[in-house]
Amino acid sequence: MLVLGLLVLAAALGSAPWPASLLLALAWLAPLLLPLPGVLRGSRRTCAWATLCVGPYLIAGVTETIANPAWRALAAAIVFAGLAWFVALIRYLRVTRPETGPRPPAPPAPA
Numbered sequence: 001m002l003v004l005g006l007l008v009l010a011a012a013l014g015s016a017p018w019p020a021s022l023l024l025a026l027a028w029l030a031p032l033l034l035p036l037p038g039v040l041r042g043s044r045r046t047c048a049w050a051t052l053c054v055g056p057y058l059i060a061g062v063t064e065t066i067a068n069p070a071w072r073a074l075a076a077a078i079v080f081a082g083l084a085w086f087v088a089l090i091r092y093l094r095v096t097r098p099e100t101g102p103r104p105p106a107p108p109a110p111a
Contacts, residue, residue, distance in 0.1 A: 008032070009029065011028075035050035051093075054082050058079060063075075
């Protein structure tokens with residue numbers, strides 16, 4: 001999450017003149033900062049909805065990788081970091097899944 005934030009910050013600050021780039025950086029970092037307290041606490045619920053925050057970064061990264069040759073390396077790094085964050089969140093959710101008891105037997109099939 002930190003790597004993705006730094007990459008997005010670098011892309012936002014380098015893409016526009018100074019006052020506009022600061023607002024652009026804050027707008028791009030907001031989806032990363034909103035789930036941060038819950039993710040740091042290890043809240044499963046926050047980690048579950050934080051997976052939805054990855055989508056805009058993946059879309060923007062793929063678009064910039066294809067359309068903007070000057071930013072291709074940075075955009076590809078954003079895509080990679082976004083995918084890594086998504087996989088890490090899903091992995092955490094799977095590892096911390098609450099244990100459930102044995103399933104009840106299936107009812108007999110009607111004859």
